[in-house]
Amino acid sequence: MEWREEGIVLGVRRQGETSAVVEIMTRERGRHLGLVRGGRSRRLQPVLQPGNQVEANWRARLDEHLGFMTVEPLALRAAKLMETAIGLHGIQLLAAHVRLLPERDAHPRLYDALQTIVEHLEDPIAAGVMILRFEVALLEELGFGLDLEACAATGAREDLVYVSPKSGRAVSRAAGEPWKDRLLPLPGFLAQGATRPDAAHLAAGFRMTGFFLARHVWEPRAVEPPPSRAGALNEIARSTRD
Structure with a gap:
Protein backbone atom coordinates (compact mmCIF):
# COMPACT_ATOMS: atom_id res chain seq x y z
CA MET A 1 0.00 0.00 0.00
CA GLU A 2 1.29 3.44 -0.89
CA TRP A 3 -0.06 6.95 -1.42
CA ARG A 4 1.22 10.52 -1.82
CA GLU A 5 -0.74 13.58 -0.75
CA GLU A 6 -0.42 17.04 0.75
CA GLY A 7 -1.23 17.40 4.41
CA ILE A 8 -1.09 19.72 7.41
CA VAL A 9 1.00 18.63 10.38
CA LEU A 10 -1.11 18.27 13.55
CA GLY A 11 1.44 16.83 15.94
CA VAL A 12 4.47 14.62 16.44
CA ARG A 13 5.75 12.30 19.14
CA ARG A 14 9.11 10.68 19.70
CA GLN A 15 9.67 7.11 18.57
CA GLY A 16 12.99 5.62 19.63
CA GLU A 17 16.20 7.58 19.45
CA THR A 18 15.89 9.18 16.03
CA SER A 19 12.40 8.60 14.61
CA ALA A 20 9.02 10.24 15.15
CA VAL A 21 5.37 9.35 14.68
CA VAL A 22 3.81 12.20 12.74
CA GLU A 23 0.09 13.02 12.61
CA ILE A 24 -1.19 14.92 9.58
CA MET A 25 -4.56 15.94 8.16
CA THR A 26 -5.06 15.27 4.46
CA ARG A 27 -7.97 16.11 2.19
CA GLU A 28 -8.64 12.65 0.78
CA ARG A 29 -7.38 10.36 3.56
CA GLY A 30 -8.32 12.34 6.63
CA ARG A 31 -6.25 12.26 9.79
CA HIS A 32 -3.35 9.91 9.25
CA LEU A 33 -0.27 8.83 11.18
CA GLY A 34 3.05 7.47 9.98
CA LEU A 35 6.54 6.72 11.24
CA VAL A 36 9.13 9.15 9.93
CA ARG A 37 12.66 7.77 10.12
CA GLY A 38 15.05 10.50 11.19
CA GLY A 39 12.09 12.63 12.26
CA ARG A 40 14.09 14.06 15.15
CA SER A 41 16.97 15.19 12.94
CA ARG A 42 17.94 18.85 12.58
CA ARG A 43 16.66 18.80 9.02
CA LEU A 44 13.22 17.40 9.78
CA GLN A 45 12.41 18.85 13.20
CA PRO A 46 11.56 22.30 11.77
CA VAL A 47 9.38 20.62 9.13
CA LEU A 48 7.41 18.43 11.53
CA GLN A 49 5.79 21.31 13.43
CA PRO A 50 2.02 21.85 13.80
CA GLY A 51 0.57 24.03 11.07
CA ASN A 52 3.19 23.26 8.43
CA GLN A 53 2.08 22.09 5.00
CA VAL A 54 3.94 19.05 3.72
CA GLU A 55 3.84 16.55 0.91
CA ALA A 56 3.66 13.13 2.51
CA ASN A 57 4.44 9.77 1.00
CA TRP A 58 3.06 6.86 3.06
CA ARG A 59 3.65 3.17 2.53
CA ALA A 60 2.96 -0.03 4.43
CA ARG A 61 2.59 -3.71 3.68
CA LEU A 62 -1.03 -3.65 4.88
CA ASP A 63 -3.45 -0.73 4.99
CA GLU A 64 -4.11 -1.16 8.72
CA HIS A 65 -0.41 -0.83 9.63
CA LEU A 66 1.06 2.39 11.03
CA GLY A 67 3.29 2.55 7.99
CA PHE A 68 6.33 4.61 7.11
CA MET A 69 6.07 8.22 5.99
CA THR A 70 8.45 10.58 4.28
CA VAL A 71 7.70 14.29 4.14
CA GLU A 72 8.83 17.28 2.11
CA PRO A 73 8.06 20.86 3.18
CA LEU A 74 5.62 22.93 1.13
CA ALA A 75 4.72 25.82 3.46
CA LEU A 76 6.47 26.34 6.79
CA ARG A 77 3.99 28.31 8.89
CA ALA A 78 4.99 27.15 12.38
CA ALA A 79 7.43 29.97 13.07
CA LYS A 80 4.79 32.58 12.20
CA LEU A 81 2.18 30.79 14.34
CA MET A 82 4.54 30.82 17.32
CA GLU A 83 4.86 34.60 17.14
CA THR A 84 1.38 35.22 18.58
CA ALA A 85 -0.66 33.74 21.40
CA ILE A 86 -3.68 33.29 19.14
CA GLY A 87 -1.48 31.44 16.65
CA LEU A 88 -0.20 29.04 19.30
CA HIS A 89 -3.57 28.41 20.93
CA GLY A 90 -5.37 28.35 17.60
CA ILE A 91 -3.30 25.61 15.94
CA GLN A 92 -3.39 23.51 19.11
CA LEU A 93 -7.16 23.87 19.31
CA LEU A 94 -7.68 22.99 15.65
CA ALA A 95 -5.49 19.91 16.04
CA ALA A 96 -7.50 18.85 19.11
CA HIS A 97 -10.74 19.27 17.16
CA VAL A 98 -9.46 17.23 14.22
CA ARG A 99 -8.51 14.43 16.63
CA LEU A 100 -12.20 14.04 17.43
CA LEU A 101 -12.66 12.66 13.92
CA PRO A 102 -12.16 8.96 13.20
CA GLU A 103 -8.68 8.25 11.93
CA ARG A 104 -8.36 7.89 8.15
CA ASP A 105 -11.88 9.19 7.45
CA ALA A 106 -11.89 11.82 4.71
CA HIS A 107 -13.42 15.20 5.65
CA PRO A 108 -12.49 17.46 2.73
CA ARG A 109 -14.69 20.31 3.95
CA LEU A 110 -12.84 20.46 7.27
CA TYR A 111 -9.47 20.07 5.57
CA ASP A 112 -10.17 23.03 3.30
CA ALA A 113 -11.32 25.10 6.29
CA LEU A 114 -8.24 24.11 8.28
CA GLN A 115 -5.95 25.13 5.43
CA THR A 116 -7.59 28.55 5.26
CA ILE A 117 -7.55 29.13 9.01
CA VAL A 118 -3.86 28.35 9.52
CA GLU A 119 -3.06 31.09 7.01
CA HIS A 120 -5.02 33.70 9.00
CA LEU A 121 -4.33 33.11 12.68
CA GLU A 122 -2.58 36.42 13.30
CA ASP A 123 -5.84 38.39 13.77
CA PRO A 124 -7.68 37.20 16.93
CA ILE A 125 -11.14 38.33 15.84
CA ALA A 126 -10.89 37.02 12.28
CA ALA A 127 -9.35 33.80 13.59
CA GLY A 128 -12.13 33.52 16.17
CA VAL A 129 -14.81 33.76 13.49
CA MET A 130 -13.17 31.05 11.40
CA ILE A 131 -12.55 28.73 14.37
CA LEU A 132 -16.14 29.16 15.52
CA ARG A 133 -17.43 28.27 12.05
CA PHE A 134 -15.04 25.31 12.11
CA GLU A 135 -16.67 24.10 15.34
CA VAL A 136 -20.12 24.39 13.76
CA ALA A 137 -18.89 22.38 10.76
CA LEU A 138 -17.19 19.85 13.06
CA LEU A 139 -20.46 19.19 14.88
CA GLU A 140 -22.13 18.60 11.53
CA GLU A 141 -19.39 16.23 10.35
CA LEU A 142 -19.72 14.27 13.60
CA GLY A 143 -23.46 13.90 13.06
CA PHE A 144 -24.68 16.61 15.46
CA GLY A 145 -25.28 19.48 13.06
CA LEU A 146 -27.07 22.64 14.14
CA ASP A 147 -29.97 24.05 12.12
CA LEU A 148 -29.50 27.81 12.13
CA GLU A 149 -31.41 28.61 8.94
CA ALA A 150 -34.99 28.98 10.18
CA CYS A 151 -37.00 29.24 13.40
CA ALA A 152 -37.88 25.84 14.84
CA ALA A 153 -41.28 27.12 16.01
CA THR A 154 -42.48 29.29 13.13
CA GLY A 155 -40.21 28.63 10.14
CA ALA A 156 -39.29 32.31 9.99
CA ARG A 157 -35.83 33.16 8.63
CA GLU A 158 -35.56 36.64 10.09
CA ASP A 159 -34.57 37.88 13.57
CA LEU A 160 -33.11 34.54 14.67
CA VAL A 161 -31.52 35.26 18.05
CA TYR A 162 -31.74 31.99 20.03
CA VAL A 163 -30.83 28.32 19.70
CA SER A 164 -32.76 25.54 21.38
CA PRO A 165 -30.43 23.52 23.65
CA LYS A 166 -32.64 20.47 23.07
CA SER A 167 -32.85 20.43 19.29
CA GLY A 168 -29.93 22.62 18.18
CA ARG A 169 -32.33 24.61 16.00
CA ALA A 170 -32.62 28.38 15.70
CA VAL A 171 -35.50 30.25 17.34
CA SER A 172 -36.74 33.73 16.44
CA ARG A 173 -36.92 36.55 18.94
CA ALA A 174 -40.72 36.55 19.06
CA ALA A 175 -41.10 32.79 19.37
CA GLY A 176 -38.37 32.47 21.98
CA GLU A 177 -39.31 35.40 24.20
CA PRO A 178 -41.34 33.36 26.74
CA TRP A 179 -38.46 30.87 27.18
CA LYS A 180 -35.45 33.10 26.55
CA ASP A 181 -33.86 32.20 29.89
CA ARG A 182 -33.72 28.56 28.77
CA LEU A 183 -32.37 29.22 25.28
CA LEU A 184 -28.83 29.77 24.05
CA PRO A 185 -27.99 33.07 22.36
CA LEU A 186 -27.40 32.89 18.61
CA PRO A 187 -24.93 35.57 17.45
CA GLY A 188 -26.27 37.48 14.46
CA PHE A 189 -23.13 36.96 12.38
CA LEU A 190 -23.72 33.19 12.37
CA ALA A 191 -27.35 33.52 11.36
CA GLN A 192 -26.98 36.48 8.98
CA GLY A 193 -23.44 36.17 7.66
CA ALA A 194 -21.82 39.32 9.13
CA THR A 195 -18.05 39.05 8.92
CA ARG A 196 -16.66 41.17 11.77
CA PRO A 197 -18.47 40.60 15.08
CA ASP A 198 -17.30 42.02 18.38
CA ALA A 199 -15.79 39.91 21.16
CA ALA A 200 -19.10 39.60 23.03
CA HIS A 201 -20.85 38.04 20.03
CA LEU A 202 -17.91 35.72 19.46
CA ALA A 203 -17.98 34.66 23.12
CA ALA A 204 -21.71 33.90 22.82
CA GLY A 205 -21.04 31.81 19.73
CA PHE A 206 -18.33 29.81 21.48
CA ARG A 207 -20.64 29.23 24.47
CA MET A 208 -23.18 27.79 22.05
CA THR A 209 -20.77 25.46 20.24
CA GLY A 210 -19.11 24.55 23.54
CA PHE A 211 -22.48 23.48 24.93
CA PHE A 212 -23.14 21.10 22.04
CA LEU A 213 -19.56 19.82 21.91
CA ALA A 222 -15.19 11.24 28.97
CA VAL A 223 -12.70 13.86 27.80
CA GLU A 224 -12.16 17.43 28.93
CA PRO A 225 -12.38 20.41 26.60
CA PRO A 226 -8.88 21.16 25.26
CA PRO A 227 -7.05 23.80 27.36
CA SER A 228 -6.13 25.55 24.11
CA ARG A 229 -9.78 26.46 23.63
CA ALA A 230 -9.83 28.53 26.81
CA GLY A 231 -6.50 30.04 25.81
CA ALA A 232 -7.81 31.04 22.39
CA LEU A 233 -10.99 32.55 23.84
CA ASN A 234 -9.00 34.52 26.42
CA GLU A 235 -6.75 35.88 23.69
CA ILE A 236 -9.74 36.91 21.58
CA ALA A 237 -11.25 38.75 24.55
CA ARG A 238 -7.93 40.37 25.46
CA SER A 239 -7.35 41.64 21.95
CA THR A 240 -10.49 43.78 22.08
CA ARG A 241 -9.37 45.45 25.30
CA ASP A 242 -5.94 46.50 24.02
Missing part, protein backbone atom coordinates in the same frame (compact mmCIF):
# COMPACT_ATOMS: atom_id res chain seq x y z
CA ALA A 214 -19.77 19.02 25.61
CA ARG A 215 -23.15 17.31 25.31
CA HIS A 216 -22.49 15.27 22.18
CA VAL A 217 -18.72 14.77 22.08
CA TRP A 218 -16.60 15.56 25.14
CA GLU A 219 -18.87 14.18 27.87
CA PRO A 220 -19.84 10.94 26.04
CA ARG A 221 -16.15 10.28 25.41
